[in-house]
Amino acid sequence: MNDNLQPSGSAYFITKPTATPERHTLSVLVDNEPGILARIAGLFSARGFNIDSLTVSETEHEKGRSRITVVTVARPRVLAQIKLQLERLVPVYKVHDLTEEGQSLERELVLVKVASKGEDRVESLRLADAFRAQVVDASIDSFVFEITGKSTKVEQFISLMMPLGLVEVVRTGVVAISRGSAKM
Amino acid sequence: MSKKMSGAEMVIKALRDQGVKHIFGYPGGAVLPIYDAIFQQDEIEHILVRHEQGATHMAEGYARSTGEVGVVLVTSGPGATNAVTGLTDALLDSIPMVCISGQVPTPLIGSDAFQECDTVGITRNCTKHNYLVKKVEDLAHVLHEAFYIARSGRPGPVVVDIPKDVQFALGEYFKPTKQDNHQTYKPHRKGDLGAIEAAVDLMLKAKKPVFYTGGGIINSGKEASKNLRELTELTGFPVTSTLMGLGAFPASNKQWLGMLGMHGTYEANLAMHDCDLMICLGARFDDRITGRIDAFSPDSTKIHVDIDPSSIGKTVHVDLPIIGDCNFVIEEMIRLWREKTSQTKAAKISDWWSKIEEWRDVKSLAYVNSDEIIKPQFAIQRLAEATKNLDTYITTEVGQHQMWAAQYFPFEKPNHFMTSGGLGTMGYGLPAAVGVQVAHPKATVIDIAGEASVQMTMQEFSTAVQFRLPIKIFILNNEYMGMVRQWQQLLHGSRYSSSYSESLPDFVKLAEAMGGKGIRCEDPAKLDAAIKEMLDYDGPVLFDCRVSKEENCLPMIPSGKAHNEMILPDTKDIGNVIDEKGKILV
Numbered sequence: 001m002n003d004n005l006q007p008s009g010s011a012y013f014i015t016k017p018t019a020t021p022e023r024h025t026l027s028v029l030v031d032n033e034p035g036i037l038a039r040i041a042g043l044f045s046a047r048g049f050n051i052d053s054l055t056v057s058e059t060e061h062e063k064g065r066s067r068i069t070v071v072t073v074a075r076p077r078v079l080a081q082i083k084l085q086l087e088r089l090v091p092v093y094k095v096h097d098l099t100e101e102g103q104s105l106e107r108e109l110v111l112v113k114v115a116s117k118g119e120d121r122v123e124s125l126r127l128a129d130a131f132r133a134q135v136v137d138a139s140i141d142s143f144v145f146e147i148t149g150k151s152t153k154v155e156q157f158i159s160l161m162m163p164l165g166l167v168e169v170v171r172t173g174v175v176a177i178s179r180g181s182a183k184m
Numbered sequence: 185m186s187k188k189m190s191g192a193e194m195v196i197k198a199l200r201d202q203g204v205k206h207i208f209g210y211p212g213g214a215v216l217p218i219y220d221a222i223f224q225q226d227e228i229e230h231i232l233v234r235h236e237q238g239a240t241h242m243a244e245g246y247a248r249s250t251g252e253v254g255v256v257l258v259t260s261g262p263g264a265t266n267a268v269t270g271l272t273d274a275l276l277d278s279i280p281m282v283c284i285s286g287q288v289p290t291p292l293i294g295s296d297a298f299q300e301c302d303t304v305g306i307t308r309n310c311t312k313h314n315y316l317v318k319k320v321e322d323l324a325h326v327l328h329e330a331f332y333i334a335r336s337g338r339p340g341p342v343v344v345d346i347p348k349d350v351q352f353a354l355g356e357y358f359k360p361t362k363q364d365n366h367q368t369y370k371p372h373r374k375g376d377l378g379a380i381e382a383a384v385d386l387m388l389k390a391k392k393p394v395f396y397t398g399g400g401i402i403n404s405g406k407e408a409s410k411n412l413r414e415l416t417e418l419t420g421f422p423v424t425s426t427l428m429g430l431g432a433f434p435a436s437n438k439q440w441l442g443m444l445g446m447h448g449t450y451e452a453n454l455a456m457h458d459c460d461l462m463i464c465l466g467a468r469f470d471d472r473i474t475g476r477i478d479a480f481s482p483d484s485t486k487i488h489v490d491i492d493p494s495s496i497g498k499t500v501h502v503d504l505p506i507i508g509d510c511n512f513v514i515e516e517m518i519r520l521w522r523e524k525t526s527q528t529k530a531a532k533i534s535d536w537w538s539k540i541e542e543w544r545d546v547k548s549l550a551y552v553n554s555d556e557i558i559k560p561q562f563a564i565q566r567l568a569e570a571t572k573n574l575d576t577y578i579t580t581e582v583g584q585h586q587m588w589a590a591q592y593f594p595f596e597k598p599n600h601f602m603t604s605g606g607l608g609t610m611g612y613g614l615p616a617a618v619g620v621q622v623a624h625p626k627a628t629v630i631d632i633a634g635e636a637s638v639q640m641t642m643q644e645f646s647t648a649v650q651f652r653l654p655i656k657i658f659i660l661n662n663e664y665m666g667m668v669r670q671w672q673q674l675l676h677g678s679r680y681s682s683s684y685s686e687s688l689p690d691f692v693k694l695a696e697a698m699g700g701k702g703i704r705c706e707d708p709a710k711l712d713a714a715i716k717e718m719l720d721y722d723g724p725v726l727f728d729c730r731v732s733k734e735e736n737c738l739p740m741i742p743s744g745k746a747h748n749e750m751i752l753p754d755t756k757d758i759g760n761v762i763d764e765k766g767k768i769l770v
Binding site: 031039043046077081084089090091092 | 304305308309312313316333369493
């Protein structure tokens with residue numbers, strides 16, 4: 001019966017892990033009480049779970065609720081634990097695994113500063129246009145582009161800017177919502 | 185509109201409305217208004233401790249022996265940080281506790297004020313939930329919610345941090361309301377009936393079943409223990425329990441296998457290893473229980489009943505999870521079993537029982553007694569014999585003596601054994617005994633202690649003297665941190681690094697200096713008389729029981745090994761049993 005055993009961090013798991021880690025996006029609806037972010041972040045660090053990205057903001061002001069979007073990479077059994085441990089926190093209202101529960105949309109907003117001259121500068125502008133990135137600041141020798149999209153898209157854009165004078169990048173982290181009319 | 189009152193008065197009113205009769209605490213600058221409110225009433229008795237850690241363990245002992253919420257009151261800064269060990273202990277052992285802490289006034293928060301610490305930050309990961317109350321308008325609601333969260337679902341500790349200006353501020357008090365409609369916190373009480381029925385079907389088919397019970401049965405209330413007895417009688421299945429569950433099933437029952445796990449009996453561990461159906465009721469597959477996890481009960485179907493969904497599948501794959509309160513699930517199991525069959529299972533599983541009897545015949549708890557020196561196992565057996573007709577509550581510290589208490593003291597009733605299981609806190613037992621005695625003034629309360637552990641919270645003996653609590657501290661004194669020494673023998677070539685208890689106090693004189701009675705016994709022949717003297721004395725006693733120094737606590741599943749690879753009392757050369765992989769484990 002222990003064939004599908006996976007390590008959970010206990011030293012008593014001498015078996016080798018078999019399943020591969022998966023990237024999941026969790027949407028956590030919480031009471032917007034002081035310290036809620038510390039509770040969530042503390043849970044992840046205390047139990048050795050990964051956080052790839054985390055965003056938080058109040059979404060339902062009149063009810064005092066916030067939505068936290070966490071992107072995590074874990075093996076299936078650890079993922080199940082992450083969800084259950086999150087649900088155990090008193091101010092957590094609901095936890096949804098958007099990756100598991102069907103189709104969802106993911107977006108990230110990124111600001112990319114590029115400093116270059118000549119052909120590189122023109123090329124960066126051309127690529128920005130192709131990626132539908134906006135120029136939100138410009139000087140003689142620099143641009144700041146704003147790009148929105150899935151993490152894979154913005155990562156590709158960033159890597160293309162690398163040789164064209166990339167100075168710095170700032171990312172909001174992933175926000176996600178399910179497709180269709182259903183409410184979380 | 186009702187009359188306004190101060191935050192401090194509100195605290196006392198809320199405690200009263202929650203049915204609190206005793207609180208354990210220590211005053212300080214940031215809780216003076218609450219202490220002033222305590223002074224002006226006499227419904228709630230305040231037990232003044234000597235150190236805040238003591239207060240938390242007292243509250244744990246109080247809570248575990250009564251099923252009520254234990255209440256602690258501490259000041260800001262060091263008061264709160266001293267409480268952290270007890271809060272963590274209560275979290276790991278699922279003990280309902282509310283800890284009220286004072287805080288510097290709100291305008292000073294964050295300024296590194298005198299005796300300021302980030303109490304909610306520090307206790308966030310060692311409580312079930314915590315609050316910083318910044319407005320007196322929120323206070324009554326928060327206090328009632330704290331009690332609800334502490335006692336419902338899987339119980340645990342809750343901290344309410346109250347700044348001093350909020351204690352002085354005037355506001356309106358609200359009586360507790362029904363909390364079932366809490367917006368986000370909804371404990372699962374009832375198990376899924378379909379799953380319970382599936383469990384009963386598995387139980388009816390099982391040839392080699394075992395009940396593996398834990399502290400959840402005790403937390404579920406006295407009814408749960410009663411129903412467990414009925415269910416086992418109905419099914420005829422064998423029962424084993426974790427350390428935290430001892431007493432839920434009577435040790436005198438012939439279906440009892442003894443405790444399981446690292447220092448469990450041979451029959452309990454082998455039954456767990458070889459069973460075809462494991463019914464886990466309110467336990468959490470802790471590493472002390474499972475041993476090597478990839479070899480844990482390899483051929484069994486596992487049913488896990490737990491009120492906390494996150495306990496299920498955490499360490500061990502479970503085939504049939506049932507999320508719900510143990511008592512509810514057991515009651516349903518009884519009902520469904522009765523519906524489905526009128527026969528008891530005993531005949532069908534007689535082969536299994538004969539196998540278990542073979543394991544029992546190994547007598548894994550046997551030890552070589554002596555006429556010259558008191559063996560610790562013998563001391564506990566004599567203590568059990570002397571107290572068997574009394575209403576006896578046992579607490580322990582942590583280490584060899586704790587395991588010997590679990591192995592050799594027969595527990596018959598729930599809520600009568602208080603020990604630090606999950607966190608393994610040395611120094612738990614003496615203050616826990618104080619808490620138990622406060623709750624049960626007429627009962628016999630004994631802390632089975634070790635000479636090393638007991639020194640960690642020794643000062644609380646003085647609390648017992650002050651409040652005339654006749655606790656008995658029965659120290660198995662082997663002049664070693666016995667379990668540390670045993671592991672050094674097992675793993676580190678008997679190099680006893682820092683595990684010898686040097687410069688021990690004279691416990692008899694120490695007891696007398698603190699206003700209690702001290703007794704010393706070194707002779708097995710005089711032990712019974714000395715125990716009688718201890719029990720007859722109407723006041724706190726420190727009993728210095730000098731026992732054999734290098735006795736090992738056996739049987740034992742060594743780290744990194746499976747249930748069927750136990751060290752038995754006759755195993756030779758135990759220094760070579762554990763392999764390299766096992767040595768990294770704790």
